[in-house]
Amino acid sequence: MTLVQQTNEGGQELLPRSEQTAKQLLREVGSVLRMSEAEAAALALQEIDPDVDQTMIINMGPQHPSTHGVLRLMLELQGETVLRCKPIIGYLHTGMEKTGEELSYLQGGTNVTRMDYLSPLNNELVFSLAVEKLLGIENDIPERAVWMRMLLSELNRMSSHLLFLATNGMDIGAVSMMIYGWREREQVLRFFQKVTGLRMNHNFIRPGGLAADLPAGWRDDVLSILEEVEPRLEEYDVLMTGQPIWRERLQGVGVITAQEAIALSATGPTLRSTGIPWDLRRDQPYLRYDEMEFDVIVGSYGDAFDRYAIRLNEIRESMRIVRQILDRMPAGDYRIQDKKVTPPPRARIDESMEALIHHFKIFTEGFKVPEGEVYVAIESPRGEIGCYIVSDGTSNPYRMHMRAPSFVNIQCLPHMMRGGLVADAVAVISSVDPVLGEVDR
Amino acid sequence: MELLHGCPTGDSRGQQTVFPSVEQYLPLVKKLADEGYSMCADVTAVDYLTYRGRALPEGVEPKRFELVVNLVSLEHRGRIRVRVQLDDGDVAPSLFDLYPGTEAMEREVYDMFGLGFSGHPDLTRILMPEDWDGYPLRKDYAMGRIPVQFKETGAR
Numbered sequence: 001m002t003l004v005q006q007t008n009e010g011g012q013e014l015l016p017r018s019e020q021t022a023k024q025l026l027r028e029v030g031s032v033l034r035m036s037e038a039e040a041a042a043l044a045l046q047e048i049d050p051d052v053d054q055t056m057i058i059n060m061g062p063q064h065p066s067t068h069g070v071l072r073l074m075l076e077l078q079g080e081t082v083l084r085c086k087p088i089i090g091y092l093h094t095g096m097e098k099t100g101e102e103l104s105y106l107q108g109g110t111n112v113t114r115m116d117y118l119s120p121l122n123n124e125l126v127f128s129l130a131v132e133k134l135l136g137i138e139n140d141i142p143e144r145a146v147w148m149r150m151l152l153s154e155l156n157r158m159s160s161h162l163l164f165l166a167t168n169g170m171d172i173g174a175v176s177m178m179i180y181g182w183r184e185r186e187q188v189l190r191f192f193q194k195v196t197g198l199r200m201n202h203n204f205i206r207p208g209g210l211a212a213d214l215p216a217g218w219r220d221d222v223l224s225i226l227e228e229v230e231p232r233l234e235e236y237d238v239l240m241t242g243q244p245i246w247r248e249r250l251q252g253v254g255v256i257t258a259q260e261a262i263a264l265s266a267t268g269p270t271l272r273s274t275g276i277p278w279d280l281r282r283d284q285p286y287l288r289y290d291e292m293e294f295d296v297i298v299g300s301y302g303d304a305f306d307r308y309a310i311r312l313n314e315i316r317e318s319m320r321i322v323r324q325i326l327d328r329m330p331a332g333d334y335r336i337q338d339k340k341v342t343p344p345p346r347a348r349i350d351e352s353m354e355a356l357i358h359h360f361k362i363f364t365e366g367f368k369v370p371e372g373e374v375y376v377a378i379e380s381p382r383g384e385i386g387c388y389i390v391s392d393g394t395s396n397p398y399r400m401h402m403r404a405p406s407f408v409n410i411q412c413l414p415h416m417m418r419g420g421l422v423a424d425a426v427a428v429i430s431s432v433d434p435v436l437g438e439v440d441r
Numbered sequence: 442m443e444l445l446h447g448c449p450t451g452d453s454r455g456q457q458t459v460f461p462s463v464e465q466y467l468p469l470v471k472k473l474a475d476e477g478y479s480m481c482a483d484v485t486a487v488d489y490l491t492y493r494g495r496a497l498p499e500g501v502e503p504k505r506f507e508l509v510v511n512l513v514s515l516e517h518r519g520r521i522r523v524r525v526q527l528d529d530g531d532v533a534p535s536l537f538d539l540y541p542g543t544e545a546m547e548r549e550v551y552d553m554f555g556l557g558f559s560g561h562p563d564l565t566r567i568l569m570p571e572d573w574d575g576y577p578l579r580k581d582y583a584m585g586r587i588p589v590q591f592k593e594t595g596a597r
Contacts, residue, residue, distance in 0.1 A: 012565050090568040095585075097553075098577055102584060133454050262480050262515070265542025276515065283518045371496065374454050375511055375522060377482065386483055388509065392492040399578075403483040403511070411545050440568060 014057055014074035014086040054078055062091045066171045066426045069436030073413070073425070080421050085414040089407075092440035100400035104366030105131050108400065109203040112387070115402055116438035117200055118163055121156040121192075122380040123402070124205040125149055129286060130376040130387040131207040134369050137336060144332040145209040150287045151222070151325045152195070152205065153378075154318045158229070159188035160381035161311045161318075164433045165236060168308060171430040172249050174240060184232055187225050194221065208342045209335025222326060226319050233315060241309065250305035254416035254428035257302055264415070265408045268383025269314070270432055273299035273306035280379035292321050304431035311433075314381075340367050366395035375403075382406055382433060404441060406434040446472050449498040458522040460501045466525050467534040470510070474539050478512035478521060481540035484547055485509050486527075486554045490580040504528045506556060510536070532557035553578035 061072040070091035076084040100111050112127045113120040132138045166181020189199045194215055196202040204211045240246045256266070258274035271278055279296040281289040297313045299306025335342050343362050344355035369391040377386035383405030390399040409432050416428045443450050446469050448461040461469040487507045489495060497503055504526040512521050525533060535558035536543045547558045548567040555576035558564055566573060575582050 012567070012571050090566075090570070093568040095577055098584065136454070263541050265481055265540065265546075267482075278515055283515075284520075372453055373487075373509075374456060375483070375509075375520075377520075384482060386511065388483070388485060388511075390487050390492075392495070398492055399487045401483075401485045401509075403485075407545060407549075408542060411542060 012088055014076065014084060016057065055083060060425065062088075067429055068167065068434055071410070071429065071434060071436055071439070073429075075417075075422070075425065077422065080423075082417045082420050082422060082425055085417045085425070087410050087413050089410070089436070089439050092436050094441070096441045097399075097401055101397060104395045105207055105369055105397065106362065106366050108397065109206055110201070112400075112402060113201045113203055114437065115404065115441055116380060116382065116385070116406070116435045118160045118435050119156050119381050120201050121152045121205055122378065122385060124203065125153055126376055126378045126380075126385050126387045126402075127389075127400075128205050128207045129378065130374050130389045131369065133374045133376055134372055134389060134391050135207070135341065135367075136370070137208070137338060137341065140338070141209060141336055142333040143330045144213075145334050145336070146287050147325055147329050148210055148214060148334060149205055150289070150292075151322060151329070152192075153287075154321045154325070155188050155191065155222070155225070157318045157381045158315050158322075159185045159192075161315045162188070162229075164311050164381075165308075168427075168430045168433075169240065171426050172246070174246065177236070177240060180232065180236070180239075184229055187228060191218075191221050191225060194218075206335075208338065209333070213334045219326060219329075222322060226322060229315070230319065233312065236312060241312070247305060249427060250308055250431070251303055252301070253304045253420065253424045254307075254431055255301065255303045256412055256416055260415060261302065261412070264411050266383070266412050267405055268379070268381070268409065269307050269310045270383065270409050270412060272297065272310055274302035275300050280377060280384060284377070286376075286378055292324055294318075294321050304427050307431040307433075311381075368393060368395050369397075377403065380405055382435065382438075383409060402438075402441060404438040406432075406436070406438045407441075410434050410439060445469075449500050451498045453522070456520065456522060458524055460498060460524050460526070463525060463527065463531060463533055466508075466523070467536075470512070470523060470536060470539060473512055473521060473523075477514045477516045478519075479515055480513045481510065481536060481543050481546075482513045482520070483509075483511040484536070484543050484550060486550045486556055486578075488554060488578065488580045502526060504531075506531070506554060508533055508550070508556065527556060529555075530557075532559050534559050535561040537561055552576070555579065 055076050055078045057074055057076045059072060060075055061067040062070040072088040074086045074088060075082050096111055096115060100108055103111055108127055109124045112123045115123050162181050162185040166178045169177025193199050196204040256274060258276050261271045261274045275298050277296045277298050282296050294317045297310045297317065299310055339358050343359050348355040349359055371391055371393045373390040375386055375388045377384050385405055386403030388401040389397050392398040412432060413428060417425050445459050448459050448465055448469055451458040451460065486509060489507060490505055493503060495503065506527040508525040508527055510523040527533060535547055537560060545567060547561055548564060550556055551558065551564050552566040552568055553576055
């Protein structure tokens with residue numbers, strides 16, 4: 001077998017222009033605008049009709065540093081201009097949905113937390129909410145557990161967006177921003193380590209509540225994070241937001257309209273950058289977000305700069321929510337005291353035979369979940385993350401599906417890049433902020 | 442039992458579901474799209490091979506596969522779930538013309554379950570390699586195993 005055959009992936013790849021069918025052309029140019037095939041073909045002709053000899057199809061990725069992992073883009077270039085683009089994914093596919101069927105509901109958290117590894121707590125949260133809905137205990141979760149979940153979820157949004165600022169800066173050439181973003185994110189991760197024991201992949205939010213209570217001194221830690229990050233955001237504004245080079249690189253790059261974003265099912269900052277105020281925290285509230293005061297940040301041009309500015313300001317909004325949570329954090333239990341779902345306290349095991357049995361059953365067999373199916377969606381830093389679980393009455397999910405926001409948002413790339421420059425392609429990938437662990441699952 | 446555009450409906454833990462047949466599927470989704478369900482959040486499938494006794498509303502005949510489509514209405518802040526019964530080899534119409542964002546999701550369903558979609562512009566595998574055999578998320582597709590050298594602990 002020759003090397004060419006070994007690496008060829010056939011139909012998944014971007015085909016040469018001469019082999020392109022009208023339907024494929026429609027997919028690339030017309031579908032998002034809901035054009036007819038004839039209109040799309042006419043548009044493509046008038047747009048650019050390059051000489052076949054003058055274009056070339058190149059691979060960007062999967063090892064390219066600016067593709068945030070293992071995203072591979074096939075680009076058709078004419079000089080510096082991107083004519084067509086096709087994302088090819090699957091390099092990180094590890095069958096996590098299949099694995100999810102083999103793990104009990106208690107173990108499932110360790111699996112889903114590894115999908116979007118930049119916002120692990122949001123993954124655990126949506127999984128736990130779905131399981132709790134199936135169990136019918138979603139209204140019995142203790143108040144403190146609910147507020148703790150909200151606190152962790154917002155801090156996680158901050159850390160994820162801070163990392164976005166870092167990588168976005170790095171991709172565009174503001175390398176100092178990379179160091180600053182990682183530095184601030186580290187503060188949040190240090191807090192997570194103190195609370196959950198791990199920096200990432202916590203498995204801390206579990207069906208029924210959380211794994212442990214907040215440690216002593218948590219309030220001071222959170223306050224010190226807020227105090228530190230707040231002035232740093234002002235510094236970012238000076239360093240990037242108002243800076244002419246930064247604006248030149250981002251403004252008007254990777255533009256998408258509201259109609260296109262909705263048609264492509266984009267969510268999160270990508271959708272909000274087009275001016276659609278759609279945030280599940282406000283529009284379909286979960287936890288206690290309906291009692292929180294915060295603004296949904298929207299853009300107006302749908303370009304890479306708007307997506308940057310939205311994330312920067314969402315950090316501020318998250319901090320606002322965290323301050324409200326600090327004021328209102330109730331006392332009480334951090335998990336539901338339902339013997340069938342929650343393991344008994346360690347001390348009880350020594351004195352109660354029943355507690356020992358429950359403990360043993362929960363950690364060997366797991367708890368049984370009534371039959372049914374639910375879809376629960378929450379707002380992760382990248383958009384709508386949804387969890388669809390089918391239960392057949394046993395202690396393992398019959399089917400566990402995650403609706404990953406990055407997987408869907410990545411479909412916007414060909415549209416955003418069309419007609420742009422190669423250097424802008426890097427800015428566009430970065431502005432959508434895909435996490436490949438979640439794209440491929 | 443209520444009907445929505447002639448299709449049986451259900452309620453799953455307070456979430457609205459509707460069960461069209463394959464023939465009713467595309468017309469139903471078109472009507473829902475006109476009613477304001479402007480975004481298709483998710484397309485996935487379930488293989489019910491080993492769980493035939495699931496609860497379905499009257500008049501819905503259980504089949505091996507179920508196509509599950511989650512639609513969102515940004516206007517009314519609502520959600521609806523469309524569940525279509527499919528047998529192995531059945532081909533569902535693609536939602537691509539209505540919601541171009543379903544392109545990758547339908548490819549994923551094809552890749553993982555082997556369900557076909559008519560009218561999809563580029564129905565190829567998306568996560569697995571192009572030449573992969575089988576459909577991983579089917580229930581008769583075995584979990585992989587890594588052979589280990591010292592697993593057996595038989596008596597000497």
